[in-house]
Amino acid sequence: MRPAARLALALLALAPVDAEAAGGARSFSEGLLHPLLVPAHALAALGLGLLIGQQAFFVRRLAIASYVAGLGMGFAALIAAVTPTLAGEALLAAAAMSGALVALARPPPVSAGCLLAAIAGAALAFDSSPGGISVSDANVALAGTFCGAVLLLLAVASLSTRLRGGWQRIGARIVGSWVSASALMVLALILGR
Amino acid sequence: MRPLRLGLCSLLTWMLASSVAAAHTGSFGGGFVGGFGHPLFGPDHVAAMVAVGLWGAFLGAPAIYVLPIVFPLVMAVGGVLGILGLPLPGAEVAIAASAVVLGMMVATAARPPLLVAALVVGVFAIFHGYAHGAELPPGADAVAYSVGFVVATGLLHLAGIALGLTVRWPAGRIGVRGAGAAIAAAGVAFLWRLA
Numbered sequence: 001m002r003p004a005a006r007l008a009l010a011l012l013a014l015a016p017v018d019a020e021a022a023g024g025a026r027s028f029s030e031g032l033l034h035p036l037l038v039p040a041h042a043l044a045a046l047g048l049g050l051l052i053g054q055q056a057f058f059v060r061r062l063a064i065a066s067y068v069a070g071l072g073m074g075f076a077a078l079i080a081a082v083t084p085t086l087a088g089e090a091l092l093a094a095a096a097m098s099g100a101l102v103a104l105a106r107p108p109p110v111s112a113g114c115l116l117a118a119i120a121g122a123a124l125a126f127d128s129s130p131g132g133i134s135v136s137d138a139n140v141a142l143a144g145t146f147c148g149a150v151l152l153l154l155a156v157a158s159l160s161t162r163l164r165g166g167w168q169r170i171g172a173r174i175v176g177s178w179v180s181a182s183a184l185m186v187l188a189l190i191l192g193r
Numbered sequence: 194m195r196p197l198r199l200g201l202c203s204l205l206t207w208m209l210a211s212s213v214a215a216a217h218t219g220s221f222g223g224g225f226v227g228g229f230g231h232p233l234f235g236p237d238h239v240a241a242m243v244a245v246g247l248w249g250a251f252l253g254a255p256a257i258y259v260l261p262i263v264f265p266l267v268m269a270v271g272g273v274l275g276i277l278g279l280p281l282p283g284a285e286v287a288i289a290a291s292a293v294v295l296g297m298m299v300a301t302a303a304r305p306p307l308l309v310a311a312l313v314v315g316v317f318a319i320f321h322g323y324a325h326g327a328e329l330p331p332g333a334d335a336v337a338y339s340v341g342f343v344v345a346t347g348l349l350h351l352a353g354i355a356l357g358l359t360v361r362w363p364a365g366r367i368g369v370r371g372a373g374a375a376i377a378a379a380g381v382a383f384l385w386r387l388a
Contacts, residue, residue, distance in 0.1 A: 039225075039336035092336075103262050170258045177262045178347055181269035182339040185326055188273040189335050 031144025045152045047098035047179040053160020063117040070118035074125025087126035094120035095183035102176025224334040228341025244295035246353020261350040267315040271322025291317035292380030299373025
């Protein structure tokens with residue numbers, strides 16, 4: 001198994017250790033687990049990871065780089081005290097779109113795929129704002145969230161690249177449709193309020 | 194351990210971990226578990242979802258994988274209608290009728306073109322989604338709830354497909370058609386209850 005996948009799977013196995021991370025990260029370890037334990041974040045990472053994993057090697061690298069860049073910009077904006085708005089909605093929209101593209105087996109153009117990955121990364125970062133702790137602790141927690149979000153995406157994308165058989169690809173498409181349907185309904189719930 | 198198996202184990206760990214996390218915020222019942230149980234505790238939903246899987250298996254490729262992929266996507270459209278509170282008259286009747294129609298399709302071994310089959314399933318998916326969407330709880334655990342009921346719906350399809358794959362044997366064919374007839378009969382009972 002690739003080192004990135006091994007690391008990310010170890011992160012997954014650690015998940016039950018610190019369930020408090022779901023409520024809002026306050027330390028590096030909680031930040032690390034935050035993307036895994038917040039359902040909307042995990043859903044977006046699953047949809048995007050499946051989509052990226054089904055692309056060609058070059059496109060995969062570009063999309064992952066865009067996601068990391070989006071995450072980085074989002075966290076930089078958070079550190080610069082930019083107030084996040086509509087981050088949750090953007091994240092769910094990215095999850096719905098990624099899932100639908102996987103379900104329909106329609107890979108997007110490279111530029112659109114990279115843009116989608118960057119938006120998902122930035123939205124995930126904006127939606128991970130830690131509250132009620134000192135600035136230095138918040139920065140450490142954000143660093144943990146950054147690592148957790150990257151590792152989670154790498155884990156899913158790595159798993160997705162291995163789904164090459166006929167039935168495996170159909171399974172990925174079914175999971176994509178589940179991701180899209182779940183995200184779409186919650187998005188409607190939020191926007192309909 | 195093979196990577197794929199390890200990945201699936203990790204996914205299971207994540208699901209359990211998410212439940213633990215949800216328990217901390219006091220929303221265990223309304224989260225993934227609540228959503229997962231929603232279709233499973235509605236016999237009308239169970240009958241119709243299993244019938245979709247059975248019919249897909251009966252029709253063979255590509256219906257066997259197109260129907261379980263298309264159903265959640267169309268169901269989400271119905272879910273959005275329910276969430277937004279838009280009126281969809283006769284939703285409960287349509288859900289009960291879906292068990293009758295889909296059960297009859299299996300029982301009679303109907304083989305319409307894929308487009309027609311997808312349309313029939315899609316129309317009923319909107320009503321099922323509407324019922325689920327109308328009961329989606331607002332709040333932070335809405336995502337977990339929604340994932341739960343979509344996954345449960347998908348697993349019911351897969352259960353129907355697994356059962357339906359026995360059509361390759363003569364006895365299995367009789368069994369699947371019998372299951373379709375039983376689902377149709379259950380659908381009539383659901384309709385009778387609503388009358």
